[in-house]
Amino acid sequence: xxxxxxxxxxxxxxxxxxxxLSCTYDTSESNYYLFxxxxxxxxxxxxxxxxxxxxxxxATENRFSVNFQKAAKSFSLKISDSQLxxxxxxxxxxxxxxxxxxxxxGKGTSLLVTP
Amino acid sequence: xxxxxxHPSRVICKSGTSVKIECRSLDFQATTMFWYRQFPKQSLMxxxxxxxxxxxxxxxxxxxxxxxxxxxxxxxxxLTVTSAxxxxxxxxxxxxxxxxxxxxxxxxxxxxxxTVL
Numbered sequence: 357x358x359x360x361x362x363x364x365x366x367x368x369x370x371x372x373x374x375x376x377l378s379c380t381y382d383t384s385e386s387n388y389y390l391f392x393x394x395x396x397x398x399x400x401x402x403x404x405x406x407x408x409x410x411x412x413x414x415a416t417e418n419r420f421s422v423n424f425q426k427a428a429k430s431f432s433l434k435i436s437d438s439q440l441x442x443x444x445x446x447x448x449x450x451x452x453x454x455x456x457x458x459x460x461x462g463k464g465t466s467l468l469v470t471p
Numbered sequence: 472x473x474x475x476x477x478h479p480s481r482v483i484c485k486s487g488t489s490v491k492i493e494c495r496s497l498d499f500q501a502t503t504m505f506w507y508r509q510f511p512k513q514s515l516m517x518x519x520x521x522x523x524x525x526x527x528x529x530x531x532x533x534x535x536x537x538x539x540x541x542x543x544x545x546x547x548x549x550l551t552v553t554s555a556x557x558x559x560x561x562x563x564x565x566x567x568x569x570x571x572x573x574x575x576x577x578x579x580x581x582x583x584x585x586t587v588l
Contacts, residue, residue, distance in 0.1 A: 389575070399562065401515075401579035447514060451575070456503045456522060459566075459577060461514045 358383045358450045362462035369438045370470050376423075377433045377465045379448030385409075389451045390424070390431045391459065396444040404446070407431065408453075435467075443469045474498050475567050477580030484555055485588055492550045492583045494565030500545035501567035505577065506538075509562045521548055545569075555587045 359382045369375035381390070392404040407415045407424050415422050419436045435442055445466050449459040474497040484490050494504060503522050507515040519535075521527040521542035529535045537559075539551040548567075552559055562584050566577040 391576070393579075398581070399509075399564075400581045401564065401566070403576060403578070406576060451577075453575070456520060456568075457575075458505050458517045458520055459515075463514045 358385075358388075358452075358460045360448055360450050360460055360462035362446075362448055362465050364465045365463070366466045366468070368468045368470060369435075371438055371440060373438050374434060374436045375438055375467065377435075377446050377448075377467065379431045379433070379462055381429050381431065381448075381450050383429070383450065385452060387453050389453055390422075391449040391451065392420070392422070392431075392433045393447045393449060393461075394442075394444045395447065395464075396441075401447075405433065438469045440469050440471065443467060473576075473578040475501075475565065475578050475580040477565055477583055479583060480581060481584040481586070483586045483588065486556055487554055489551055489553045490555055490585060492552075492563055492565075492585075494548045494550070494567065494580050496546045496567045496569065496578075499567075499569045501548070501569045502545065503568050504542055504548040505566045505568075506540060506548075506550050507564045507566065509564060509582075511562075515564060518550075552585065555585070557587045560585055560587045 361380045388409045390407045394402045405417045423432045445464045447464045448462040476495045478493045506518045519527045519529045527540035542548040564582045565580045568577045
């Protein structure tokens with residue numbers, strides 16, 4: 357079974373600063389997908405960024421980027437130029453690369469962006 | 472694109488009654504839908520996976536007779552909580568995937584808050 361660990365239950369960052377959320381996972385699979393989802397107070401789950409394990413290049417989506425270290429089984433999320441609207445719960449998730457496999461979530465990191 | 476709706480957004484019911492929650496993919500065909508449960512300040516816990524036209528696969532510990540899932544079409548899945556009790560009160564979230572991209576990304580509905588009195 358795959359396990360996903362987010363070791364930072366809560367984090368805080370000032371507006372315009374950069375913050376990195378950590379995520380590690382355990383798997384015996386050689387190919388898989390990794391995701392970061394954001395859940396703001398509205399509780400709507402929003403996809404932030406995704407990474408295919410066979411791709412060495414780190415994924416980037418505007419202010420969001422990942423540092424994917426396959427050998428270390430690490431998948432951290434960097435948020436640049438933090439904005440108040442980034443305040444949310446962030447979940448790291450793992451998925452096997454076959455249609456129909458569910459997401460395996462970490463416990464989440466609560467991020468607070470302060471003025 | 473990739474919008475998933477859920478209805479109702481919140482429901483309050485009496486103990487012993489049944490409640491149906493609908494999950495719809497609005498702009499894509501969802502070959503697979505998932506139902507999650509989330510307790511306050513916790514992560515999402517997978518309850519079951521459903522594929523269109525076939526029986527749902529339930530996770531260990533989830534009572535299939537209590538949480539009835541139907542995936543009758545490529546755009547609609549329903550979760551019925553039968554004979555609901557206060558301990559069933561929770562936030563229920565559905566997601567859908569339809570092979571829209573190379574990672575088979577799941578898109579989530581906005582969730583349903585169920586309160587059983």
